[in-house]
Amino acid sequence: MELSSALRAPEDFFWIDDLPELNSDTVNFRAGRKAEAVHRRAATNNGRLLFRLDGWIHDNFALPPLDWLDLSHETPRLAARLLREAWGLGSTNPAPNMVQLCESRGISVYGLTDIALAVDAFSLWHESRPIIFVSRRKTPERSRFDIAHELGHIILHHDRLPSDESSVAQESEADAFASEFLIPQAALTEYLPSLPRISDIFNFRSSFRVSAMATTVALHRAGRLTDSAYKRRCLDLRRQGFKTGEPNGMTAYERSRIMDHVFSTCREPSMTRTAAAAELSLPTDVIDHGTFKTQLRAVA
Numbered sequence: 001m002e003l004s005s006a007l008r009a010p011e012d013f014f015w016i017d018d019l020p021e022l023n024s025d026t027v028n029f030r031a032g033r034k035a036e037a038v039h040r041r042a043a044t045n046n047g048r049l050l051f052r053l054d055g056w057i058h059d060n061f062a063l064p065p066l067d068w069l070d071l072s073h074e075t076p077r078l079a080a081r082l083l084r085e086a087w088g089l090g091s092t093n094p095a096p097n098m099v100q101l102c103e104s105r106g107i108s109v110y111g112l113t114d115i116a117l118a119v120d121a122f123s124l125w126h127e128s129r130p131i132i133f134v135s136r137r138k139t140p141e142r143s144r145f146d147i148a149h150e151l152g153h154i155i156l157h158h159d160r161l162p163s164d165e166s167s168v169a170q171e172s173e174a175d176a177f178a179s180e181f182l183i184p185q186a187a188l189t190e191y192l193p194s195l196p197r198i199s200d201i202f203n204f205r206s207s208f209r210v211s212a213m214a215t216t217v218a219l220h221r222a223g224r225l226t227d228s229a230y231k232r233r234c235l236d237l238r239r240q241g242f243k244t245g246e247p248n249g250m251t252a253y254e255r256s257r258i259m260d261h262v263f264s265t266c267r268e269p270s271m272t273r274t275a276a277a278a279e280l281s282l283p284t285d286v287i288d289h290g291t292f293k294t295q296l297r298a299v300a
């Protein structure tokens, strides 16, 4: 009882013995290969607990069916363009709320607790459905990029689990996918002048809800900034605090439409997070973080 209340976990939590096994070697981790095994294990255990919530939500609510493309034979950037087209995003429009976009296509997104903070995000297939787990330890813009990166793994690496040899390549492929999905090269051409200034980069990142650094990297890669101009912009951004943060960026993390609906007080009968935690024998912390209870961004 004392341990139970210290962890804010229902007593039944300690008797859960039907969680599906999950081998952390078969999961795509973001920052994961750098994270120590103990952090990966903490994150996957957090994910295993959330399978209970995921199963419960699928049992009780009609969710959108899975709508995805297996683009494992395309280059990452072409795959990003094809998926944007298939999902009706156009070639130069800003990507909408990434949590809700994935949810609307049948891809679940859950949050991780502080115990999994050494891992930015990971994704896996569970019962023939892809699930993305994200920790919100960085800025909302980085969180959007993390989700797009995991989406890249789902679309590109469905049939290829990471091995030691392939994981570095898969990480850069997922990054390339995320960059093109959120910052399409065609949008850089359409919305930015030929030699973009810092103020142009700020305007673009605000419209596309991406980091100024990621925008600058994309501009350089697309040949829109010379090497020396790129270095100057990066130096400038670092001086203004953009290496570790996103000054004047998004003030809140993106909300989940599904979680807002599941835990809406307007719904009859309504369900609170505390009641769900008790029913599923899970710590309230796991449910609160898992369902993105707090959207506000912690200011460092």
Ligand SMILES: [Zn+2]
Pocket: 028, 029, 030, 031, 149, 153, 170, 171, 174
């Ligand atoms: Zn990854």
